[in-house]
Amino acid sequence: MFQNKIILIAILIGLAVRVNGVSGQATNFSIASEHHIVNIAIDKKEARVVQIAADMLASDILNVSGKKPEISSVIKEMGIVAGTIGESRLIDQFISNKNLDVSQVKGKWETYSLQVIANPDNKQGKILLIAGSDRRATAFGLLEISRMIGVSPWEWWADVIPEEKENLTIAVENRIYGSPSVKYRGIFLNDEDWGLQRWAALNYEPETGDIGPKTYAKVFELLLRLRANTIWPAMHSCTKPFYFYPENKQVADDYAIVVGTSHCEPMLCNINAEWDSDKMGEWRYDSNSEASSICLNPEQRKAPVLKVFTPWVCVENMIRR
Incomplete structure (x- = not known):
């Protein structure tokens, strides 16, 4: 398939993202296994870019694990919940219930947090929360999971095929990805x-x-x-x-x-x-x-x-x- 594409010659400017507030302790979060596939939950009213990023992540998980997550507005026992603060009913609910602290995220430029918590409705389950300060931040947070499962940003343009894994588990540290040092890049x-x-x-x-x-x-x-x-x-x-x-x-x-x-x-x-x-x-x-x-x-x-x-x-x- 490589011969049907091109190598994109581009100038990439200042793509580094500041990382703040690392917890120092990682929590294992299961994406897929022989009898399990994670659910991705986003609010129906989320911006189009968040929906696109959720679709991209679901396809990435399929390419790695052979199983494709369902995308819905319903939080399941084991799930990824992503949303933009003030725009997502799902994320705002976790904030109002004191399950999620966004004091270092809210109102910032392209800032997002990743955090694993016990499912408030089912203590046997886990929820991976992605809270974005704006629509791009939420999309970046979803695609951070793609990076963590081994999908290269160049997976399509340079045919970088990810390694297949039937049991797909990631180690997630509770952290905040701060505003990029270069605003427009x-x-x-x-x-x-x-x-x-x-x-x-x-x-x-x-x-x-x-x-x-x-x-x-x-x-x-x-x-x-x-x-x-x-x-x-x-x-x-x-x-x-x-x-x-x-x-x-x-x-x-x-x-x-x-x-x-x-x-x-x-x-x-x-x-x-x-x-x-x-x-x-x-x-x-x-x-x-x-x-x-x-x-x-x-x-x-x-x-x-x-x-x-x-x-x-x-x-x-x-x-x-």
Whole structure:
């Protein structure tokens, strides 16, 4: 299968996560055995990215153990319960019942905790609690379990096949994974002409013949597994601008990915593809503000997705003529 994919050339920025409050004592938690498979419980109202991460974890457990967990909003005897503080009825219930202390998690940026407790309703069972300060944090917490069972973040892109284990048990320390030292970090898809664009167009996404929502979804999966949160999209002339496909911005929001803009995309305008110098004149706001404003807030960019603007640069060698 490797030959049908590519090796993604990327810049990964500051993916380290601070770890605080380690208990020093690990608790064994059974994920799967010959007669058992864990349940994953998330609130029905959780953000889409949490649902996606739960699905990814369930598939990872299947690939390792041969058994796939059920995902529901019901807490079972032995289960993983994940939720965003203030958004998840399940997690908020543990907090209100004094079974979970989130004082060092609540209100923080991309911070989550892992903790194993006795099941309050069945002392013979155990609950692995994942409490996130925001939607991305909860997703990161779920995918931390994937790491713990031996699944590489590169399992799809680089065909890293995890070791199979019929009896799958992890040692969990009660700990808090604090806010990353770099707030916005991720991948810039640059020089895609020779690799990603051609591979996507001919192999993975022939329906668009381009890097479109299907390809971006797999890139965003990688970002979540790497605890990253930002994409600087492909922007060479061989690729249609990110906002050309309406589905791209929806997929970005589903995966809680911030959309950045590179040196060729000032103010969300891809000047390789969306700016015609012959018809629109020079790309510079100081002398051509009326035409340049066309790219500032076009209708197609309106979406519930976080964006990072690259400021206008009026330096001679940065102007597209």
